[in-house]
Amino acid sequence: MGNGSVVGVDRTVDQVFGAGDPQRVGSFRFYLDGERWEWSDAVAQMHGYTPGTITPTTELLLSHKHPDDQRQVAKILERMISDAEPFSSRHRIIDTTGRTRHVIVVGDRLLDNTDAVIGTSGFYIDVTDTLDTDLQESVTEAVDELEKTRAVIEQAKGALMLVYGISADRAFDVLTWRSQHTNTKLRAIATQLVQELATNAGSPSESFRARFDHLLITVHERIPQQ
CATH class of the missing domain: 3.30.450.20 (PAS domain)
Structure with missing residues (x-):
């Protein structure tokens, strides 16, 4: 099918x-x-x-x-x-x-x-x-986890759309490509990218686009090991 x-x-x-x-x-x-x-x-x-x-x-x-x-x-x-x-x-x-x-x-x-x-x-x-407590908590956790995943991926997509002037679908394609190419979970890539974009101001001589390019290509290297 x-x-x-x-x-x-x-x-x-x-x-x-x-x-x-x-x-x-x-x-x-x-x-x-x-x-x-x-x-x-x-x-x-x-x-x-x-x-x-x-x-x-x-x-x-x-x-x-x-x-x-x-x-x-x-x-x-x-x-x-x-x-x-x-x-x-x-x-x-x-x-x-x-x-x-x-x-x-x-x-x-x-x-x-x-x-x-x-x-x-x-x-x-x-x-x-009425579900038992453990299952009810698992249901809530599963749905909450998916919501958090979508939220951070949407933020990362938004950054890509702004910087490169691309559509939401193409932005998702870029994140998926980085995830597959580096064998890193998509959410981890998105989370690290959003965190570093918010905290990494770079030097005044660097262009925002150049800093972003570097973050995107190297972001997987700084994801904390779990």
């Missing part, structure tokens, strides 16, 4: 929920080509369907959103479809039996083997029932 991989999202699901209740966590993929959806058996069951009996569509997913949350989620889906924009949302869905479920949905860019954006991939977490 497509050849893609997701930076961060699937790994987070595996680490946080690998030993949890499989019915509480499920994955999905959305492909820009043909606006095709795929969902795991767990996500189908969250919506009240027997796995394998129905193919999800944008219209079907929206029809299951709680009326009070539908407008908010529709806007998120619109941005996701038009721009493959990462997102996270806490909202309610109504399954085929009429039961209201509270879910957390997190999505990130889906890339093919050439790092081209081909859609969105992510996961649903059903938090309707």
